[in-house]
Amino acid sequence: MVDKPGAPSSSSTTAHQRRGRRDDAAPNADADTSPARAGTGAPPGDARNGRQTGVAMLTLMGLLAAILTVYWLVTNGVGPGPGGRAGRPAPPNAALRAVARQLLHPAKGILAADESPTTFGKRLRPGDFNTPDVRRRWRRVLLTTPGLEEHISGVILHPETFTQLPEELKAAAARGIALGVKLDLGTAPIQPRKAGEVVTKGLDGLEERCRLFRDYGAIFSKWRAVFRVGPHTPSGAAVRRNAEQLAQFAAVSQRCGLVPIIEPEVLTEGDHDMHRAAAAAARVLKGVFRALRARGDVDEGALLLKVAMVTPGDKAPGPRPSPEQVANATLRVLLSTVPRAVPGIVFLSGGQSEKNATANMLAIGRLAKQRNGAASGDGGGGAAAGAATGESGRKRRRAAKAAGEDAAAAGDEAGAGAGGRQRRRAGATAGGQDKEPQGQQQRPAGGAGGGTGGPSRPKPGKTGSSALEAWQWYDLMAQEALLRRAAANAAAQQGLEPRAAQARGP
Numbered sequence: 117m118v119d120k121p122g123a124p125s126s127s128s129t130t131a132h133q134r135r136g137r138r139d140d141a142a143p144n145a146d147a148d149t150s151p152a153r154a155g156t157g158a159p160p161g162d163a164r165n166g167r168q169t170g171v172a173m174l175t176l177m178g179l180l181a182a183i184l185t186v187y188w189l190v191t192n193g194v195g196p197g198p199g200g201r202a203g204r205p206a207p208p209n210a211a212l213r214a215v216a217r218q219l220l221h222p223a224k225g226i227l228a229a230d231e232s233p234t235t236f237g238k239r240l241r242p243g244d245f246n247t248p249d250v251r252r253r254w255r256r257v258l259l260t261t262p263g264l265e266e267h268i269s270g271v272i273l274h275p276e277t278f279t280q281l282p283e284e285l286k287a288a289a290a291r292g293i294a295l296g297v298k299l300d301l302g303t304a305p306i307q308p309r310k311a312g313e314v315v316t317k318g319l320d321g322l323e324e325r326c327r328l329f330r331d332y333g334a335i336f337s338k339w340r341a342v343f344r345v346g347p348h349t350p351s352g353a354a355v356r357r358n359a360e361q362l363a364q365f366a367a368v369s370q371r372c373g374l375v376p377i378i379e380p381e382v383l384t385e386g387d388h389d390m391h392r393a394a395a396a397a398a399r400v401l402k403g404v405f406r407a408l409r410a411r412g413d414v415d416e417g418a419l420l421l422k423v424a425m426v427t428p429g430d431k432a433p434g435p436r437p438s439p440e441q442v443a444n445a446t447l448r449v450l451l452s453t454v455p456r457a458v459p460g461i462v463f464l465s466g467g468q469s470e471k472n473a474t475a476n477m478l479a480i481g482r483l484a485k486q487r488n489g490a491a492s493g494d495g496g497g498g499a500a501a502g503a504a505t506g507e508s509g510r511k512r513r514r515a516a517k518a519a520g521e522d523a524a525a526a527g528d529e530a531g532a533g534a535g536g537r538q539r540r541r542a543g544a545t546a547g548g549q550d551k552e553p554q555g556q557q558q559r560p561a562g563g564a565g566g567g568t569g570g571p572s573r574p575k576p577g578k579t580g581s582s583a584l585e586a587w588q589w590y591d592l593m594a595q596e597a598l599l600r601r602a603a604a605n606a607a608a609q610q611g612l613e614p615r616a617a618q619a620r621g622p
């Protein structure tokens with residue numbers, strides 16, 4: 117091809133274009149004035165600046181995301197534990213799981229004989245001396261009760277008992293009673309002080325104490341954390357810090373060969389209703405299992421959970437809920453928060469009278485059995501799903517309907533979870549039962565959702581979706597009531613007669 121004179125040669129055009137491309141790529145600003153760029157309205161310098169700004173923005177956003185992620189991890193107590201398997205459960209510990217199973221004997225309970233001297237004192241008659249010797253004699257009566265091993269799979273002991281009654285403990289162990297030790301050292305106000313909230317003391321020297329009591333014959337351990345329900349409590353800080361402590365206690369215990377019982381107790385003190393009690397319990401339990409999982413060095417299948425039942429505060433206005441309502445609210449919370457790997461849940465009395473605690477305990481057992489039967493028997497196990505997991509609309513109505521049928525079929529369940537006519541019918545069956553305060557009927561406990569279903573099965577794979585097939589429920593309080601009565605008779609002969617248990621705080 118021959119170029120005409122004066123006309124731009126194709127080769128020069130090509131060269132220019134090539135130069136242009138080079139210019140585009142080069143950070144040199146020469147080409148900014150070239151005619152080829154002139155009419156585009158997008159000067160290359162601006163383009164470069166635009167790109168650089170874009171990169172800077174992206175970097176900033178990345179940094180911001182990283183900062184937010186770290187903040188979330190820190191504020192949620194998530195971080196790799198010493199096991200370095202953060203976010204994943206630790207491998208199963210067969211020896212500890214066997215001990216957990218031993219404690220979870222289907223016909224036996226676990227006796228709590230670990231009151232601190234202060235709590236012990238509250239159970240004595242006015243004028244009785246709360247001395248180490250009185251405590252030794254009282255616990256000797258408990259431990260030597262004839263037939264104890266037929267009702268009790270394990271006993272939680274105060275550390276002082278190990279040195280006070282070594283022979284009696286040896287004998288109890290020989291009778292098949294597992295010995296456990298309370299390892300927390302009470303509570304202290306959370307810092308900075310906030311609404312009467314507390315954290316538990318005792319992490320210092322925990323490992324040494326674990327090994328010491330293991331040598332004394334303990335095969336399990338217990339740690340209690342306390343949460344208050346108030347307008348602003350339990351606070352995020354209290355949940356997080358106590359949950360981390362419970363998780364650390366569980367990890368250290370397992371490392372030393374003890375099965376940990378973790379006891380996050382939501383106190384009944386206060387005027388809160390059942391809905392708030394349930395919401396608080398759910399928050400606390402979520403925090404605890406998040407902290408456990410975050411460590412990565414705790415085998416969830418080798419620990420037990422000890423919790424309060426979900427009840428309104430002791431100063432709440434209105435009538436008290438029926439045992440069925442307590443059972444319903446309690447199971448809802450547990451089913452939506454406790455991982456299915458946890459082999460057992462036991463209940464504390466939390467200052468309830470022996471009569472109420474026993475009735476509530478039995479109702480929980482009945483309802484759990486009913487749910488369990490439905491889960492494995494008629495395929496209706498997922499019936500009440502949704503109410504506690506926040507699912508809405510059709511699913512929830514279907515769940516509520518099915519739960520109503522469950523309750524009606526159970527006859528004596530006082531309409532736990534039933535809706536509409538079924539609830540009224542079941543309520544009539546219950547006759548003179550305490551009526552639930554207004555509002556609780558419309559808004560059953562269980563955290564999320566406002567469904568009227570019975571105890572709910574959470575989303576599969578998350579928490580106790582099939583947990584009722586594996587969990588065992590114990591008439592702990594019933595067993596303890598029997599034992600206390602037997603022990604009280606024996607104690608009376610020795611001039612030791614504890615008063616009925618009193619409500620107590622942290």
Ligand SMILES: O=P(O)(O)OC[C@H]1O[C@](O)(COP(=O)(O)O)[C@@H](O)[C@@H]1O
Nearest residue numbers: 228230231232235340464465466467
């Ligand atoms: O005396 P402390 O250390 O406050 O503990 C009080 C009691 O709380 C428990 O954890 C639960 O007791 P209750 O079942 O009587 O509520 C017991 O194991 C313990 O004896």
